[in-house]
Amino acid sequence: QVQLQESGPGLLKPSETLSLTCTVSGGSMSSYFWNWIRQPPGKGLEWIGYIYFNGNTNYNPSLKSRVTMSVDTSQNQFSLRLSSVTAADTAVYYCARGYGPGFGHWGQGTLVTVSS
Amino acid sequence: DIQMTQSPSSLSASVGDRVTITCRASQSISSYLNWYQQKPGKAPKLLIYAASSLQSGVPSRFSGSGSGTDFTLTISSLQPEDFATYYCQQSYSTPVTFGQGTRLEIK
Numbered sequence: 001q002v003q004l005q006e007s008g009p010g011l012l013k014p015s016e017t018l019s020l021t022c023t024v025s026g027g028s029m030s031s032y033f034w035n036w037i038r039q040p041p042g043k044g045l046e047w048i049g050y051i052y053f054n055g056n057t058n059y060n061p062s063l064k065s066r067v068t069m070s071v072d073t074s075q076n077q078f079s080l081r082l083s084s085v086t087a088a089d090t091a092v093y094y095c096a097r098g099y100g101p102g103f104g105h106w107g108q109g110t111l112v113t114v115s116s
Numbered sequence: 117d118i119q120m121t122q123s124p125s126s127l128s129a130s131v132g133d134r135v136t137i138t139c140r141a142s143q144s145i146s147s148y149l150n151w152y153q154q155k156p157g158k159a160p161k162l163l164i165y166a167a168s169s170l171q172s173g174v175p176s177r178f179s180g181s182g183s184g185t186d187f188t189l190t191i192s193s194l195q196p197e198d199f200a201t202y203y204c205q206q207s208y209s210t211p212v213t214f215g216q217g218t219r220l221e222i223k
Contacts, residue, residue, distance in 0.1 A: 044215075045203060049211075060212075062211070096159075
């Protein structure tokens with residue numbers, strides 16, 4: 001059974017760069033889309049973007065100027081970097097596998113708080 | 117971006133009730149519509165994909181229908197574990213977008 005696990009700092013200051021890693025276990029990363037999705041406290045879900053196993057990316061235009069995703073299939077990991085964070089970036093960040101037929105596998109989520 | 121609008125935003129129902137949640141897309145998305153259930157403090161769980169296909173392991177009391185712009189999620193007989201927030205999501209085009217959620221509460 002595929003499992004995903006997010007890791008990274010939980011507290012950032014404004015203007016810093018958010019860096020998260022998602023480790024995939026129980027399956028190969030090949031031929032799948034790997035996504036980042038976030039959810040501000042008490043609010044809905046926002047798709048940040050995906051990276052395909054071959055490195056191709058697709059980012060949400062609302063965040064595109066600040067987002068970079070990378071993948072390391074040898075380590076079964078993919079990563080998110082979000083630059084110049086503000087309080088509006090405070091959210092639970094999820095990694096998830098999938099695209100067309102939905103996101104069938106999710107990490108447990110990690111809360112990232114931006115505060116001075 | 118394709119806007120997804122769910123109705124109602126919240127709903128009170130009793131165990132055993134039949135419940136329907138509606139999702140409307142701002143343009144046609146064919147059948148590229150997925151439904152999720154989210155419980156507090158947990159990641160969303162995929163229930164229905166491609167508008168009407170039941171995800172493996174999901175109870176058959178959940179069903180989905182629709183195509184184009186109008187979609188529904190139906191729970192045929194509510195169970196205690198079904199009280200949660202439900203989201204629709206379109207995968208017709210990027211950026212992927214979600215509805216605002218429907219909170220299903222116990223009456």
